[in-house]
Amino acid sequence: MNPTSKMSAASSLLILSLVVTACGGGNNEAQSSVSPSASPSASPSAADSSSESPAAVVEIVAWDKPAADSADKAFVEQRQAAFAEQYPNIKVTHVQQTSGKEREQFMTAVAGGEQPDVVTVAYPDMETYVAQGIPADITDLWNASSDKDNFLPSSLNAATIGGKIYGIPKDMYVTGLLYNKKLFAEAGLNPAEALKDWDSFGAAAQQLTNDAKNQYGYAILGMDWADWFFEYYVWQAGGDLTEQQSDGTVKLTFTSDAAVQALQYYKDLKWKYKVTQKNVVQNIDDNQKDFYTGHAASTPGGADWIGNFASKGMSLDDIGFSALPAGPSGTSPSQVGGSYWILNPKADKEKQQAAFTYAMFLSSKETIEANYQYAKDNGIFPNPLTVRKDVEVSQYVDGLPDDLLKSIQDATKETHLEYFLKSRLSAYVVPAVQKVLLSENADPKTELQKAQDLAQTEVADPYNAEIKK
Amino acid sequence: MTRLIRIHWLPALFLLPSIASYLLFKYYPLLRMVYISFYQYSIVNPPGVFVGLSNYSQFLRSATFWQAVSNTFIFFALYLALTFWVPIVQALLLSEVRKGNAFFRFMYQLPTIMPVVAGVLVWKWMYNPDFGLLNYWLSKVGLGPYLWLNDLRITKLAIVLPSLFAGSGISLLLYYSAIRAIPTEILEAAKMDGAGPWRRLWTMMLPNIRFIIIIQFVAFMSGVLLAYDNIYVMTQGGPAGSTTVVSMLVVSTAFQQSRFGISGAMSVFMFVMIALLTIVQNKLTVAKD
Numbered sequence: 041m042n043p044t045s046k047m048s049a050a051s052s053l054l055i056l057s058l059v060v061t062a063c064g065g066g067n068n069e070a071q072s073s074v075s076p077s078a079s080p081s082a083s084p085s086a087a088d089s090s091s092e093s094p095a096a097v098v099e100i101v102a103w104d105k106p107a108a109d110s111a112d113k114a115f116v117e118q119r120q121a122a123f124a125e126q127y128p129n130i131k132v133t134h135v136q137q138t139s140g141k142e143r144e145q146f147m148t149a150v151a152g153g154e155q156p157d158v159v160t161v162a163y164p165d166m167e168t169y170v171a172q173g174i175p176a177d178i179t180d181l182w183n184a185s186s187d188k189d190n191f192l193p194s195s196l197n198a199a200t201i202g203g204k205i206y207g208i209p210k211d212m213y214v215t216g217l218l219y220n221k222k223l224f225a226e227a228g229l230n231p232a233e234a235l236k237d238w239d240s241f242g243a244a245a246q247q248l249t250n251d252a253k254n255q256y257g258y259a260i261l262g263m264d265w266a267d268w269f270f271e272y273y274v275w276q277a278g279g280d281l282t283e284q285q286s287d288g289t290v291k292l293t294f295t296s297d298a299a300v301q302a303l304q305y306y307k308d309l310k311w312k313y314k315v316t317q318k319n320v321v322q323n324i325d326d327n328q329k330d331f332y333t334g335h336a337a338s339t340p341g342g343a344d345w346i347g348n349f350a351s352k353g354m355s356l357d358d359i360g361f362s363a364l365p366a367g368p369s370g371t372s373p374s375q376v377g378g379s380y381w382i383l384n385p386k387a388d389k390e391k392q393q394a395a396f397t398y399a400m401f402l403s404s405k406e407t408i409e410a411n412y413q414y415a416k417d418n419g420i421f422p423n424p425l426t427v428r429k430d431v432e433v434s435q436y437v438d439g440l441p442d443d444l445l446k447s448i449q450d451a452t453k454e455t456h457l458e459y460f461l462k463s464r465l466s467a468y469v470v471p472a473v474q475k476v477l478l479s480e481n482a483d484p485k486t487e488l489q490k491a492q493d494l495a496q497t498e499v500a501d502p503y504n505a506e507i508k509k
Numbered sequence: 510m511t512r513l514i515r516i517h518w519l520p521a522l523f524l525l526p527s528i529a530s531y532l533l534f535k536y537y538p539l540l541r542m543v544y545i546s547f548y549q550y551s552i553v554n555p556p557g558v559f560v561g562l563s564n565y566s567q568f569l570r571s572a573t574f575w576q577a578v579s580n581t582f583i584f585f586a587l588y589l590a591l592t593f594w595v596p597i598v599q600a601l602l603l604s605e606v607r608k609g610n611a612f613f614r615f616m617y618q619l620p621t622i623m624p625v626v627a628g629v630l631v632w633k634w635m636y637n638p639d640f641g642l643l644n645y646w647l648s649k650v651g652l653g654p655y656l657w658l659n660d661l662r663i664t665k666l667a668i669v670l671p672s673l674f675a676g677s678g679i680s681l682l683l684y685y686s687a688i689r690a691i692p693t694e695i696l697e698a699a700k701m702d703g704a705g706p707w708r709r710l711w712t713m714m715l716p717n718i719r720f721i722i723i724i725q726f727v728a729f730m731s732g733v734l735l736a737y738d739n740i741y742v743m744t745q746g747g748p749a750g751s752t753t754v755v756s757m758l759v760v761s762t763a764f765q766q767s768r769f770g771i772s773g774a775m776s777v778f779m780f781v782m783i784a785l786l787t788i789v790q791n792k793l794t795v796a797k798d
Contacts, residue, residue: 144764151552151769172767173553254639264745318638321659321748385553464766467573467750474749478659498571499766506549 094129098394100157100387103146104402105136111351115414123401130394150174157387158395160210160379163198164462171506175206175382181396182208190405195427198457199380207380208399209427215272215375216451218331218345219338219360223248223255227337231360238276238305241365245315248337257315259327259339260306262477266321267469269340271459272375273302276367281459281469289504290461294469294492295485301368303484307476320477340364342377343448347421356421356440361447363454373456378427405430412436424448461503468495539780546773557770564774574775576750577758580665581734584754587669588733596677597722600684601714614685621678629742632671633658658744661751668743668752680725687718723794730790731783755779 104120106113120134135156137145143165149155161169169175182188182205191209199207217235224231227247234244245257261269267281274281279298283291293299310316317330328345330336332354343361350356366372381399383392401407408431415422416436424433424445437445459465472487544556546564551557568574603613620628635642636657647653657667691714699709715722737756740746746753746761755775763772 144760147552147764147767168767172551262748264747318654318656319659321744467761467765470747471749474747478661478748494572498567498573502567 094390094394097129097131098390099131100391100395101133101135102398103135103137103156103159105134107139111420115411119407123398132398155384157384157391158381158399161382162379163377164458166198166207168463170201170206173385176385176392177204177206178383178396179205187400190428190430192427192429207382208403210379210381210403212376212378212425212427213342213344213423214425214451215340215342217338217362217364218341220358221360222358223337235362235365237366242313246313249315255335256317257337258309259330259336260309260316260320261324261327262320262474263323264470265324266473267466270306270473272364273305273367274299275373275456276369277301278369282461284460288507290500292492292496292500294488299488300485303476303488307484310477311480321474344423350421361444363451373454374451375458376455464499465495542773542776545770546777548770550769552769564770568771568775577753577755580752581754583665585733587665591669592672593729596680597684599677599681600688603685604688617681618678625739626742628671629739633743636667659748664744664751668740683721684718687721688714691717727787730786734783
């Protein structure tokens with residue numbers, strides 16, 4: 041073998057390793073720690089009267105260790121310690137996930153046979169995870185729980201598939217339009233009128249845009265999550281991006297009138313009204329930063345973002361929350377999102393029971409009330425939505441602006457789940473949104489048609505074929 | 510009867526850990542990837558349903574895949590045109606510097622100690638359209654502002670640009686060492702015979718470092734065709750998929766769309782393609798020799 045051949049062979053090995061690396065995804069750099077030692081004196085009443093500490097010690101792994109800079113780290117650790125005390129025979133190893141890489145890390149663990157016994161999963165992931173058999177069917181465990189009736193029925197919607205239950209509700213949020221009351225007042229705008237419909241909002245956002253003050257009207261989400269807020273506009277126009285058929289298959293509706301109208305409005309916000317940030321594909325963190333630093337006058341977002349804005353120094357008196365302006369359909373549904381605890385279907389029955397007990401403990405009345413109390417004691421704006429019926433949030437929100445709370449509660453009156461099969465279709469919708477935001481000549485209908493054609497052959501057809509098997 | 514093969518145990522012992530790790534961490538995953546590519550892979554109950562070449566036909570018919578292939582080769586062309594030759598020129602110039610040579614070599618190496626991601630993040634800040642340093646400088650001469658990472662026409666260039674300034678440390682040292690290995694007497698004799706700087710460059714110096722250039726080119730090619738981290742940090746493959754390269758598609762197909770079989774098939778395709786390019790390049794080099 042001549043030297044060049046040797047190098048080619050060496051390079052080929054390098055290539056192999058790189059291809060394999062690219063295929064392998066991120067490493068789990070999680071740290072683990074064993075929960076505090078148990079005390080035999082505790083009683084098993086907090087979570088669920090039907091859950092008792094097992095006779096023999098059961099060890100489970102929970103991916104729920106809070107990050108070092110997490111605002112509620114002390115609270116979470118306190119509850120984990122309380123569980124260890126109350127259930128001495130359930131040993132929980134808490135593992136931290138890498139922020140922003142949770143999905144990749146979880147899928148890597150599942151593929152490697154290292155799925156944790158209990159982990160939280162966001163609403164939109166449930167349908168694809170269930171299709172792959174990732175979460176355990178907990179219908180029997182759920183039905184046997186005496187605490188089950190204390191949860192809001194709507195909190196189970198995204199976890200109930202084919203009549204079976206796959207997740208324990210952890211938290212919920214509702215989205216709407218967050219706006220800076222101070223900037224609206226300075227511009228002489230009445231929020232109720234300005235946020236009435238698409239036209240009034242476009243005109244108001246123009247008044248709020250002032251290049252000299254580096255201020256703009258609306259922080260648009262154009263990054264690779266662009267479909268998240270864009271779908272709201274499709275709902276406002278009276279449609280959706282997909283439809284789930286009665287046989288479980290998916291029908292794409294990217295090119296419906298509603299979707300085209302919504303994308304045209306997005307385009308108008310950027311090119312006609314000129315009310316968005318210059319960098320329309322900037323990260324969502326930058327959008328939030330623009331809002332709490334007073335550069336952006338409004339942004340779509342969750343009610344649970346308010347606490348973050350307050351912690352960054354924005355006065356609660358300056359934060360307004362409203363349903364998004366109504367579209368041509370005259371409606372403006374808010375999105376309900378949240379997360380579930382899911383269990384490992386391959387874990388043995390004892391571990392599943394232990395993991396269920398642990399998750400129910402963390403979603404118990406006692407834990408959720410303690411969480412609200414912690415937020416109140418530490419000046420943290422609480423999430424106004426809870427998954428439970430028996431928790432009275434109003435007890436924990438003294439001193440918070442009444443109109444803010446009312447507007448959040450109002451936003452929950454008309455809600456919508458994210459579009460069906462989002463986790464697989466997102467990569468097709470986002471480029472269409474980005475194209476019209478980046479190119480003034482891009483035609484919304486053409487871009488959506490292109491996206492739909494691609495998604496039909498690459499996702500919908502194979503998915504429907506799988507479903508029909 | 511004499512033994513035909515003599516095993517040198519001590520060298521073999523030293524080689525064993527690296528051979529074992531190669532088999533375990535390179536060859537096993539590679540073979541596993543090929544295996545997965547023939548299945549509609551179920552990560553919960555592996556391997557799932559055997560589908561033969563269906564995964565291959567699916568991605569080969571996918572416009573998204575070919576867009577990613579196109580992006581990958583455009584990046585390759587840009588990196589080749591803008592960055593590959595830079596360390597060669599730097600090494601040639603450096604070889605002529607007598608005073609402060611060590612200082613310059615040190616200065617060229619310094620940026621290589623910076624983690625790639627940190628360097629990319631610095632550039633990402635410099636590209637910011639509102640308060641980025643680059644637009645600020647350009648505004649001083651009446652240019653811009655440019656939307657470096659938003660403009661579909663220049664985003665790829667913006668990703669490649671940082672490598673032009675700080676991507677040549679180790680390559681430069683290799684080229685420099687090769688140049689220094691050329692016997693001074695030969696160069697001096699050529700000079701005495703009247704060969705000018707260009708003639709010495711084309712007929713003596715470049716041919717003598719050709720071997721290093723070929724090695725570097727093969728490594729460069731595989732590195733660029735499988736680039737991931739710097740592009741991901743800069744644009745996450747956007748905007749509108751304009752910087753999505755094949756390695757990025759492989760990861761998103763597996764971990765976002767949960768289609769591990771197709772992801773594996775794409776990886777095999779890339780492996781075969783790069784291996785073929787390497788072989789072709791190798792053959793051409795041998796033929797030229």
